[in-house]
Amino acid sequence: MTNWQEAKLAREAELCFASLAMVTDYDCWKEDEAAVEVEDILRVLHENAELARRSVAAVVGALPSQRTCGCGSALANAIITAPDKISAEARRRLAPIVGKYFEEKP
Numbered sequence: 001m002t003n004w005q006e007a008k009l010a011r012e013a014e015l016c017f018a019s020l021a022m023v024t025d026y027d028c029w030k031e032d033e034a035a036v037e038v039e040d041i042l043r044v045l046h047e048n049a050e051l052a053r054r055s056v057a058a059v060v061g062a063l064p065s066q067r068t069c070g071c072g073s074a075l076a077n078a079i080i081t082a083p084d085k086i087s088a089e090a091r092r093r094l095a096p097i098v099g100k101y102f103e104e105k106p
C-alpha cells in the first residue's frame with residue numbers, strides 16, 4: 001500500500017511525517033511460500049500491532065523537544081494569491097493550517 005496521500009496532506013499541514021509499514025504475509029507475490037491462512041494473518045497482525053506500539057513509543061521518546069526541520073514552514077512561500085484577494089471566509093477556514101501566513105507583517 002502506498003501512503004503518498006498521507007505524506008502530501010501532512011506536508012500541506014506542515015506536519016513532520018514518517019511511515020511505519022509492516023507486512024503480515026507474502027502470499028500475494030512470493031510463490032515459494034505456502035498459502036496464507038487467516039489465523040496466520042491475525043497472529044502476525046497482533047504481533048505487528050504490539051511492535052508498532054513499542055516503535056511509536058520509542059520514536060516519540062527520542063524526538064527532540066524542538067524540531068529543526070523545514071516542515072513547519074513548508075508553506076511559507078506556497079500562497080501566491082494576493083493577500084487582498086483572500087476572502088475572510090477563506091482565511092477563517094484555512095486559519096488552523098496557514099493562519100500564521102495571513103497575519104499582517106509589521
Ligand SMILES: [Zn+2]
Nearest residue numbers: 016069070071
Ligand atoms: Zn519535519
